[in-house]
Amino acid sequence: MEIDDFDGKSRVFIDCLQQNGTAISPKIGLVDLRQRSAGRGVVAVQDIAEDEELFSIPRSACVLTAENSSLSSDIVQQVEDPWFSLILAMTYEYRLGQASKWHPYFEVLPAEFDTLMYWTDQELAFLQGSAVVDKIGKQTANQTFAEKITPIVRQHEATFKAEHLTDDDLLALLHRMGSTIMAYAFDLESSTQPSKSEEDGWEEDSDAGTISPKGMIPLADMLNADADRNNAKLYYEEDKVVMKAIKAVKMGEELFNDYGPLPRADVLRRYGYVTNNYAQYDVVEIPLKLIKEGLTKEVTTENVTLLPSELESRLEYLEQQGFMDDSYDIALVSNEDGQMPEEFTTLINALTLGADDFAKLKKKEKLPKPELTREGAQLAHCVFLDRRNQYPARTGDVGSYPHDEVVMDTRTANTRTGRRYQMAMSVVNGELAVLQEAIDTTRKLMAGSDSKRKVEDSPTDSPKGGKRQKT
Numbered sequence: 001m002e003i004d005d006f007d008g009k010s011r012v013f014i015d016c017l018q019q020n021g022t023a024i025s026p027k028i029g030l031v032d033l034r035q036r037s038a039g040r041g042v043v044a045v046q047d048i049a050e051d052e053e054l055f056s057i058p059r060s061a062c063v064l065t066a067e068n069s070s071l072s073s074d075i076v077q078q079v080e081d082p083w084f085s086l087i088l089a090m091t092y093e094y095r096l097g098q099a100s101k102w103h104p105y106f107e108v109l110p111a112e113f114d115t116l117m118y119w120t121d122q123e124l125a126f127l128q129g130s131a132v133v134d135k136i137g138k139q140t141a142n143q144t145f146a147e148k149i150t151p152i153v154r155q156h157e158a159t160f161k162a163e164h165l166t167d168d169d170l171l172a173l174l175h176r177m178g179s180t181i182m183a184y185a186f187d188l189e190s191s192t193q194p195s196k197s198e199e200d201g202w203e204e205d206s207d208a209g210t211i212s213p214k215g216m217i218p219l220a221d222m223l224n225a226d227a228d229r230n231n232a233k234l235y236y237e238e239d240k241v242v243m244k245a246i247k248a249v250k251m252g253e254e255l256f257n258d259y260g261p262l263p264r265a266d267v268l269r270r271y272g273y274v275t276n277n278y279a280q281y282d283v284v285e286i287p288l289k290l291i292k293e294g295l296t297k298e299v300t301t302e303n304v305t306l307l308p309s310e311l312e313s314r315l316e317y318l319e320q321q322g323f324m325d326d327s328y329d330i331a332l333v334s335n336e337d338g339q340m341p342e343e344f345t346t347l348i349n350a351l352t353l354g355a356d357d358f359a360k361l362k363k364k365e366k367l368p369k370p371e372l373t374r375e376g377a378q379l380a381h382c383v384f385l386d387r388r389n390q391y392p393a394r395t396g397d398v399g400s401y402p403h404d405e406v407v408m409d410t411r412t413a414n415t416r417t418g419r420r421y422q423m424a425m426s427v428v429n430g431e432l433a434v435l436q437e438a439i440d441t442t443r444k445l446m447a448g449s450d451s452k453r454k455v456e457d458s459p460t461d462s463p464k465g466g467k468r469q470k471t
């Protein structure tokens with residue numbers, strides 16, 4: 001019988017882990033979930049009790065870190081950032097091929113990704129309107145690799161077996177390792193602490209500013225995640241890391257780790273998939289620029305337009321008070337942190353306050369209350385409508401969306417572009433749903449307002465997508 005390469009690789013990977021001291025409960029199995037585009041995953045093959053150990057992995061023998069790699073520490077120390085040292089170590093081990101003890105591990109790690117870094121410009125256009133498009137950071141990554149990693153690899157070409165790698169091949173390899181770290185690596189705790197964060201046991205974005213060592217933990221990273229279906233957790237002990245069930249799991253159920261309360265846009269950016277269970281965390285980013293534009297364009301305070309100099313002075317005061325940001329995340333009403341952040345509502349209220357009232361508050365070094373006033377609701381409403389206009393107009397009819405011609409043949413088929421289109425639509429529709437709720441909230445707050453300013457809006461306030469699909 002022909003051995004399925006996929007299953008064969010899984011078996012070799014598991015055998016290798018066990019030979020290196022990993023203890024794996026007979027109650028779990030590494031399975032093929034490609035049918036639902038989820039790669040490999042871990043499932044319970046028998047009922048599992050709460051707190052039961054699922055596997056235990058020796059740190060030094062199995063966890064792939066810059067320290068555990070056989071890459072010379074002199075080379076590793078040429079970079080300070082834990083991301084880069086892990087990228088270097090992984091590039092080195094990968095280039096060793098079968099000579100690397102992690103070769104069976106690399107065989108089960110992905111060679112291709114659906115993360116946004118890998119989307120074509122045409123595919124990224126499906127996400128038009130979403131702020132996620134500006135967070136991919138491909139240019140920055142290219143530049144950082146070129147300045148910090150490539151010179152080291154080139155300096156030690158024989159060590160990295162990179163003599164015959166073109167610059168383009170090397171860049172692609174570095175991206176592959178970087179993307180693997182983004183979706184698979186863990187921040188390593190040094191002792192008996194639980195995972196670095198209660199909400200996210202996985203690699204943090206670089207902008208989070210954490211500098212703890214990074215590591216690839218085989219098998220632990222074969223667990224998928226699905227918002228609140230989390231039923232397993234990784235514990236860090238002195239010499240090993242241990243995955244345990246955090247609730248009873250029935251035979252046949254999948255074991256899920258926790259990637260954190262991420263909006264679908266970020267799940268897509270970092271992990272290359274989306275599920276509806278993450279919809280509860282969706283947000284829309286409102287740039288400060290749009291608020292300023294909304295204000296100077298349309299809103300009046302006590303029916304007097306705020307002069308640019310007065311606007312700047314108010315913004316300066318809010319900055320001093322720590323209420324300024326480049327953008328503000330608006331969430332669903334049901335979001336446990338609230339629909340609109342206080343920084344946003346306070347800013348909006350402050351910008352729509354009459355000159356005398358603002359002067360009084362400022363004198364007392366105070367700020368307006370965060371509950372949106374009617375004037376504030378008017379400005380917010382206008383800003384939300386402007387934000388909605390940044391998404392392409394849609395009627396919901398097939399053939400009406402700007403990209404329909406491009407994807408007509410592929411969007412329902414299981415092609416790469418088709419899948420990406422569907423995922424992008426989940427993100428965009430989710431963000432439009434968030435915006436619609438925000439528009440509804442501000443409209444309610446404005447009701448009964450005696451303001452003379454007319455708020456431009458369509459009679460129904462329906463989203464640009466017409467009938468909003470439930471994502």
Ligand SMILES: C[S@@+](CC[C@H](N)C(=O)[O-])C[C@H]1O[C@@H](n2cnc3c(N)ncnc32)[C@H](O)[C@@H]1O
Pocket residue numbers: 036037038039040041108109110183184221222223224225226270271272273275
């Ligand atoms: C840490 S790995 C989990 C193991 C992975 N499935 C594999 O085959 O290697 C994270 C990746 O798994 C996939 N993934 C995780 N959770 C998923 C889910 N609920 N549905 C679909 N794919 C998922 C995504 O491709 C993600 O980038």
